Amino acid sequence: MIAEKIRQMKPSATLEINKKAKEMKAKGIDVVNLSVGEPDFDTPDPIKEFAIKAIHDGFTKYTEASGILELRRAICEKLERENGLSYAPEQIVVSNGAKHSIYNLLLAVIEPGDEVIIPAPYWVSFPEMVRIAGGVPVFCRWNERFKIDMEHLRSLITRRTKALILNSPSNPTGVVYDKEEIDAVAEILLKNNILCISDEVYEKIIYEGRQHISIASHSPEMKKMTVVVNAASKTFSMTGWRIGYIAAEKEIAKAVGKVQGQTTSAPCSISQKAAYFAIKEGEKLYSGMIKEFYNRRNFLIKNLPSDFVYPVPMGAFYLFVNYKDMDSVVLGKRLLEEKFLATVPGADFGADRFIRISYATSMDNLEKTVARLKEFVEENR
Ligand SMILES: Cc1ncc(COP(=O)(O)O)c(C=O)c1O
CATH class of the missing domain: 3.90.1150.10 (Aspartate Aminotransferase, domain 1)
Structure with a gap:
């Protein structure tokens, strides 16, 4: 069966x-x-209280399939303020956690047989999601710093290479890509017209004054070729609320919104309110x-x-x-x-x-x- x-x-x-x-x-x-x-x-309690208020206010119905406008606006403000990235609300799709965001995205962009490069060591769900979407995961070796071996990456690129999944800070290693490393990856991707799926869910869990750098901030060209994936899950200790999002070119966001609209619809209305509050309040939480x-x-x-x-x-x-x-x-x-x-x-x-x-x-x-x-x-x- x-x-x-x-x-x-x-x-x-x-x-x-x-x-x-x-x-x-x-x-x-x-x-x-x-x-x-x-x-x-x-x-954090203030997030919970905001959500409880949303319930009492009767905010308990279907919402716009791509997420409520106030949340998408708050995400745009966050991306501008914290990552120097300018997006409009129609470039944002809010889903049931970053995992769901990535899955929707893969369904929206992968043709059967398209190759997706996944640098090892990788988060366990990446290859499986690529396969369900009809793609072929291709694994890239790590170097002595546990980051992408650039030579190997170059050698893996074929006519079928559609995307690369970058995850910094990384699960499972905790390594963080610095500016030079991000630049090197971006240059290879741009040269070969490869989309970057940039999983940034651990963005805020970063140490010793390190700065998280989104590959989308490399250049306007790279921003067009990047889908930023992030979530409320790890940053605000909200894993069970299931709120993740993508920020992408309009055409991609529209396609992802279409997938979501016909499958799961929007994530939980109350969780969206809670995430709105969390993202607006930011660091103090x-x-x-x-x-x-x-x-x-x-x-x-x-x-x-x-x-x-x-x-x-x-x-x-x-x-x-x-x-x-x-x-x-x-x-x-x-x-x-x-x-x-x-x-x-x-x-x-x-x-x-x-x-x-x-x-x-x-x-x-x-x-x-x-x-x-x-x-x-x-x-x-
Ligand atoms: C790298 C990475 N991306 C995405 C996720 C999933 O996040 P979410 O709970 O928002 O779906 C995880 C969770 O472990 C993760 O480690």
Whole structure:
């Protein structure tokens, strides 16, 4: 009964591990869950209150398919203010989270057999979404800084190359592209007329004075060839509210709006109001959370045994770790079964010698993590 393309699809590794960790927890085992892909903080109260007011005001009906105008305007103001990018509201489409935004976009632009370059290590859902949209994911190697190997990128480009998915700050590595690196990618894409899908959902979770640079700000030409993807999810700890968006050329935004209009319609009206408030208020709602992520990151960097090696993350809330080149599935399984630490094997991120440790969890849990990893290292000397 089941369609071939769905049978071929891999279930999300993150969700699988989460499930297993929860089962162990239910049996009373003290599992530390380091597999989570969302901030562990609650959505800030003022956002919740704004949403509650929207409910009381009866803002509970269908909205415009591409999202309410006030939210799209607030997104335009944010892009102008924080990214130096000028868009009109008709260039914005609001969807059920960034994941949905990317999926709608791929449906709107991919012809059967079109190639989409995905730099490894990559977020697990990118290749699967490309495949469902009828495209072919093509994986690009990383360099010594865990960023795109430019030579390899050049060699992958064919007549069928339609797009590249750039994700900075990156899930799973936490690396952040600097200006020179963004420029280098932009020049290759422009030369070859390749669309850039720029996933910027971790934009605000960034450390040590680093500045997030959107590739759309490289030049007016690159802005035309970029679809900026962002969300309220990670920045405002609003993963469950399901609000993401794209900013793109009018023609693309219109096509994405058409896909959405005939499939899911607009996202939840109340969540849109909440996201409007969050995006308008901005930094004061999330600065405390970023500081806390930074402390946790530093704690791990300082205390992890030196057998664990990783690129030092400049953004997001993950550490992408290699341990003696051990296979990621074996290592992930052993850490869960022997040390009750739930991580995500890197195999599904296109890097089978790494595991992903999320530090979107309490300091208490991170202290336990360090103690257990030290034991693991000792036991495996
Ligand atoms: C790189 C990346 N893009 C997009 C998403 C999905 O975001 P949303 O919850 O807004 O759909 C995630 C979530 O883990 C992510 O890591």
